[in-house]
Amino acid sequence: MALLELKDLLKHYPSPEGGRSTVLDVPEFTLQAGEQVALEGASGSGKTTLLHIVAGILTPDSGSVSLAGNQLNTLSESAVDRVRAEHIGYVFQTFNLLQGYTALENVLLGMAFSAGQDVGRAHQLLERVGIADKANHLPSQLSVGQQQRVAIARAIANRPSLLLADEPTGNLDADMAQQALTLLREACEEVDAAILLVSHDPAVLGAFEDRRSLTELNRAAKVGGAA
Amino acid sequence: MKTIIMIAKKSLARHKLSTSVTAGSLALACGLVIGVFSIQEQSYQAFTTGAPGFDAVLGARGSQLQLVMNSVLHLDTSPGNIPYKAYTEMRDDPRVKLAVPYAVGDNYRGYRVVGTTPELLTEFELSDGVGYQIMPGGRVFDDLKMEAVVGSQVARKTGLRVGSHLHFEHGVEEEMGHDHEDEYIVVGILEPTNTPADKVIWCPLEGMYRLDGHVLRGGGEVYIAKPDEEIPDEVKEVSAVMLAFKSPQAGFQFSQQINGGKDMTLAWPIARAMAQLFDKIGWAHKVLSLVAYLVCVVGAASILASLYNAMNERRREFAILRALGARRSTVFGAILTESTAIAALGGLMGLLVYGLVFTIAAQVIRAEAGIVLDIWQLHSSMWLAPLGVTLLGALAGIVPAMKAYRTDVATHIVAHS
Structure with a gap:
């Protein structure tokens, strides 16, 4: 059974004209456990919307999302929250670290809603991403690259089945981006997490053997209706 | 629960000034309530059992x-x-x-x-x-x-x-x-x-x-x-x-x-006449009680206002927490814990305010009437008032907690693409 299975996914947003525009129209998409897939998508191709739907943050207007055997569209909101807490790791382009929290606390929050906080493991993860000495630093006291490492550590803190990455290196220079990607992929392999990464950056996409085009996948993007 | 407390503590630490001011206003309210009731009861006892030895x-x-x-x-x-x-x-x-x-x-x-x-x-x-x-x-x-x-x-x-x-x-x-x-x-x-x-x-x-x-x-x-x-x-x-x-x-x-x-x-008996005196000035006690209760309400309202105003800047924080798997009830609980903690802090500090109010009032009463009041004499308001203030604070946290509860993750976490 596939780790992730999308079927006949449709998502609309209200259009400025008062109607609604289709941002996502995905007939079918599957991802196996442990797979690492990069989705190529230009700005406005619906890639963030897709990841939000996979994470259960957004609800599709129709279609089904199956993650680790859970049909998200049939679950209650709190059950979806639990699936997200246990199976999803998320790396955002802007990292979305919590500003008032130290690096260690950010990592602890990554595991807080599933297995619970484990300070020892949080320290190990920070050590794994190479910033053990920054555990008590606030995000504002870290460089962009260090913040990215904290974001990766936080994303794998709950031992996710699937790591979603939305332009994860968009704020990094080329060298740092490659380092971050390598770290991300290795870290996911260590916890047996699949990766679904979306990016428009050829350098990032080139790092993945399995690359797919979101434009091909999303029929709404083909007709240019994605927002 | 550990995470809820962690989130609440972080917010309190980040908003030290508003936390202190709000807790301070509740402390004032709590201290006044305890003072009014404790002093009234002790004064009543002292006056109505006055002239001991004479009938x-x-x-x-x-x-x-x-x-x-x-x-x-x-x-x-x-x-x-x-x-x-x-x-x-x-x-x-x-x-x-x-x-x-x-x-x-x-x-x-x-x-x-x-x-x-x-x-x-x-x-x-x-x-x-x-x-x-x-x-x-x-x-x-x-x-x-x-x-x-x-x-x-x-x-x-x-x-x-x-x-x-x-x-x-x-x-x-x-x-x-x-x-x-x-x-x-x-x-x-x-x-x-x-x-x-x-x-x-x-x-x-x-x-x-x-x-x-x-x-x-x-x-x-x-x-x-x-x-x-x-x-x-x-x-x-x-x-x-x-x-x-x-x-x-x-x-x-x-x-x-x-x-x-x-x-x-x-x-x-002398005590009955003294009790009449207290009946006559009972309105003063009512007015003081009303003022103390009003200060409590104002304190609770200040909790509501400060937390509610902070909600806009904290929506992204809640969206991130939700994206990490936090349930709506978790962010609701965090805000409620925060408001309760502020109120509980105010309630505890209220005992200090009470000490100050009592000391001043006792000096005035002693100077004017020769009656000595005992600050260490326990009164039920000493635990009821802090408890009441804490409950009031918890109630005041419901409105901002509802706002946090309704935070839309997708809207506040990042722009669509």
């Missing part, structure tokens, strides 16, 4: 309350004089354990001078077997000399000591009249009793009659005492007679007998 006061026809205030609390003006004979009859009645006459009308620097008999200092019992105690080096005044025994508060405030000379001023309050030429000497200072007696200067009744400028009208005509001439009992007057009965039945009998007549008033 009743006999005085001129009029208000029992005025009689009690004048002779027990040493406040207010005397309702008038009664014949000396009323005192001697009571003194000689077998149902009366002790009768002590009071004559008022003078003061020393605002402290009331009361003419009485030495029995007050030798036989009267404040509590079982314990009477007024005179500090070492002092003694009871001589019934026939210009001598005075001074209450502890008077001695402390005026600096009077054994051997000090003083002139009384006419009138029960300062600057009401002229100074008497006759000079008194202090022969004793009373140990503190924590009663209104601490702010009184006691002197011989006979001396009051003979003080220059004093006249006696007990015989219907003006009589001025002459040196070396005995004053006839018929012309003597007293302001009040303090009475201790041998049995409660005696009090009832005297009350029926005296209050049924037209000449005098017997305030019995």
